[in-house]
Amino acid sequence: KNEVEQSPQNLTAQEGEFITINCSYSVGISALHWLQQHPGGGIVSLFMLSSGKKKHGRLIATINIQEKHSSLHITASHPRDSAVYICAVRYNTDKLIFGTGTRLQVFP
Amino acid sequence: KAGVTQTPRYLIKTRGQQVTLSCSPISGHRSVSWYQQTPGQGLQFLFEYFSETQRNKGNFPGRFSGRQFSNSRSEMNVSTLELGDSALYLCASSLAGRGFRDTQYFGPGTRLTVL
Numbered sequence: 001k002n003e004v005e006q007s008p009q010n011l012t013a014q015e016g017e018f019i020t021i022n023c024s025y026s027v028g029i030s031a032l033h034w035l036q037q038h039p040g041g042g043i044v045s046l047f048m049l050s051s052g053k054k055k056h057g058r059l060i061a062t063i064n065i066q067e068k069h070s071s072l073h074i075t076a077s078h079p080r081d082s083a084v085y086i087c088a089v090r091y092n093t094d095k096l097i098f099g100t101g102t103r104l105q106v107f108p
Numbered sequence: 109k110a111g112v113t114q115t116p117r118y119l120i121k122t123r124g125q126q127v128t129l130s131c132s133p134i135s136g137h138r139s140v141s142w143y144q145q146t147p148g149q150g151l152q153f154l155f156e157y158f159s160e161t162q163r164n165k166g167n168f169p170g171r172f173s174g175r176q177f178s179n180s181r182s183e184m185n186v187s188t189l190e191l192g193d194s195a196l197y198l199c200a201s202s203l204a205g206r207g208f209r210d211t212q213y214f215g216p217g218t219r220l221t222v223l
Contacts, residue, residue, distance in 0.1 A: 030208075030209055031208055031209045033208065035214075041196050041216065041217045041219070042216055042217070043198060043214040044214070045211050045213065045214070048209075048210070048211050086151060088151070088208070090207065090208035090209060094164050094207070096153040096164070096166065096207075096208050097153075098150055098151035098152065098153075099150075100150050101150065
């Protein structure tokens with residue numbers, strides 16, 4: 001069992017739809033990251049969270065420490081949002097674990 | 109400011125050989141981390157360096173090693189290559205030495221193929 005669980009694994013959407021990707025982890029963490037990887041491999045860090053909520057443009061990330069759960073929301077999705085979204089967690093033990101990723105395709 | 113650069117971008121080696129990959133962080137960044145990405149295992153953490161010291165290490169065999177120089181540039185070395193070492197190797201830099209508690213800036217990666 002992966003210590004970081006992401007859902008769904010694959011997601012297709014029509015342009016303009018609201019999208020949610022979920023990430024669950026098992027024990028105490030010092031940081032959680034949401035990463036975006038486009039075809040070709042380049043990775044961009046979208047958010048780093050240790051509590052609460054962050055917003056950047058159409059992207060919103062939230063984390064619930066008690067429930068050990070984080071969500072990444074994309075409002076008004078666009079075909080350029082098509083990518084793999086990866087949740088990564090640094091546990092308090094300094095162990096660093098990545099989720100298996102969510103492949104998102106947004107169609108016009 | 110220039111981003112994180114990695115060289116070479118592509119590399120083909122044969123089993124048993126060794127390989128050295130290089131990473132130049134963003135100017136002013138003192139922390140460099142290395143990651144391996146394969147279709148089967150996904151992204152996995154290799155090691156993290158700050159001010160020439162290894163701060164954290166993932167669960168990889170001793171064939172995987174790294175170092176960081178005084179200018180923050182980092183190299184990783186894989187000796188006695190195996191077919192399973194074929195992967196995209198990514199490095200990321202961050203400003204301070206708090207590892208994954210800082211925003212990570214990723215390089216484009218080095219795609220290693222072992223034949």
